[in-house]
Amino acid sequence: MNRAMTGVYGELYAGRYLRDNGYSIVTANYRCRFGEIDIIASDKNYIAFVEVKTREVGFVVSGKEAVDYGKRKRILATSKFFLSKNSFDLQPRFDVAEVYMENGEVSSFNYIKNAYQEEEK
Secondary structure, three states: OOHHHHHHHHHHHHHHHHHHOOOEEEEEEEEEOOEEEEEEEEOOOEEEEEEEEEEEOOOOOOHHHHOOHHHHHHHHHHHHHHHHHOOOOOEEEEEEEEEEEEOOEEEEEEEEEEEEOOOOO
16 A cells, blocks of 8 residues: 555544544545644534544654644644634644554554644744
8 A cells, every 4th residue: 555545544544433432524634825634523522633644563753753843833823724714612622643554454543632732932
């Protein structure tokens, strides 16, 4: 499976996980001038901005570690833009979904709620 297809498969898996756990998918692959967010989902309390990182088993850097300062900054700016254009009376939360693949199949999945917050300036 090529890298692009692996990423798509990981996002589909994460989306299914969210739906199975009571979330509604608001949108996927949201893009604006500030960046891109893989999945935006909501439940009764939160609007979750989810970064999905799909890795082959044994990859040196974990999915969460791959969401570095620059990536977080772009996601935060993108989420603020999204919220300025869409009305939600929910608390925003920034999550990371780690999808690990082996031989074209999901071997493990880790969903990290509130993986990071807006950094202070």
